[in-house]
Amino acid sequence: MKVNGREIAHVDDAKDRRQAFRKLAKTAERYLQGQVLRPESKRKSSMIPVVKAKLLEGKRGLIVGIANENSIAWGCAKAFRAFGAELAVTYLNDKAKKYVEPLARELEAPIVMPLDVNAPGQMEAVFERVTKEWGKLDFVVHSIAFSPKDALQGRVVDVSRDGFLTTMDVSCWTFIRMAHLAEPLMRKGGTLFTMTYYGSQMVVKNYNIMGVAKAALESAVRYLAAELGPKGIRVHAISPGPLATRAASGIPEFDALLDKAKAKAPARSLVSIEDVGVATAFLAHDAARLITGETLYVDGGYHIID
Ligand SMILES: NC(=O)c1ccc[n+]([C@@H]2O[C@H](COP(=O)([O-])OP(=O)(O)OC[C@H]3O[C@@H](n4cnc5c(N)ncnc54)[C@H](O)[C@@H]3O)[C@@H](O)[C@H]2O)c1
Secondary structure (H helix, E strand, C coil), rough: CCECCCCCCCCCCCCCCCHHHHHHHHHHHHHHHHCCCCCCCCCCCCCCCCCCCCCCCCCCEEHHHCCCCCCCHHHHHHHHHCCCCEEEEEEEHHHHHHHHHHHHHCCCEEEECCCCCCCCCCHHHHHHHHHCCCCCCCCEEEEECCCCHHHHHHHHHHCHHHHHHHHHHHHHHHHHHHHHHHHHHCCEEEEEECCCCCHHHCCCCCCHHHHHHHHHHHHHHHHHHHHHHHHHHEEEEEEECCCCCCHHHHHCHHHHHHHHHHHHHHCCCCCCCHHHHHHHHHHCCCHCCCCCCCCHHHHEEEEHHC
8 A cells, every 4th residue: 555655555365365455554544643654564563462361451540750751751652552551651851752652552552741840730630630531540650850960960068949849840749740730530449650770779879869758659559558549549650770872871880780789689680661661551450459659670670688
């Protein structure tokens, strides 16, 4: 099948004409929905893993924090989608949109919206759209953090008030705010996730003020879990080992952190965003309904070793 002279579909493995027609009709439908099409023969295999047991089928969730294919939020989104959940995703701004949109298409996300937590009203707009289109929410993944360079890379003792407030605002308060906005949409319960790091508990070289923010975030998780638990809403922090993402590139000597993690972790392995995603998806399943307020380490056991 060609559109404007460009081949968008090629059927050579159909058993009969009716099957070939069905395949082309499906392709045409996707084309009309605005999805980018590649000929089937040239199409890369899907980025979403194939999982037979659709354990999260019927669940709908919001994923905040996909910047690119390396993002922890993307690892989570892939796992949730593979298990059958439907996803709404956000991107930071127009610059980020071109990286996030193709990923959102892979996820077949029906809601894709901008969200800069510093932009007044944008978070509310996302929740309003979810309310209008879905009327409910089963999970939220908050996978964002930010600290201005001079705050992040300086000593905690020297941090400016502005640097401190910005770090806490984006990296901690926004999770509390998302919980507030999600609560009315989780009438039948749900799960809220945020991403933290071991530097909240121990002094990790170069983690600085972000360690302070993550400690506050983990504490917020416990208070939110206690307050929302009676409504069946569970709240977790996921604590991955170091991963080479864009956010991590702001931390000096990050390679040394990776080397140390691999050498010291009982698993003698670094973690992947897929490892983080699957662990997070498990906690969203009803089988985990009595687990809440947790900081779950996905770090190959690094945190138990002296
Ligand atoms: N990479 C690691 O080693 C590691 C380890 C443990 C925890 N984490 C945490 O995981 C989370 C995700 O980070 P990542 O490592 O996937 O990096 P990433 O750069 O892929 O993701 C960070 C996200 O934060 C978003 N963000 C920053 N400021 C924002 C704002 N004002 N409004 C909306 N979004 C904003 C960015 O757009 C980006 O999508 C962060 O909370 C980070 O602290 C990372």
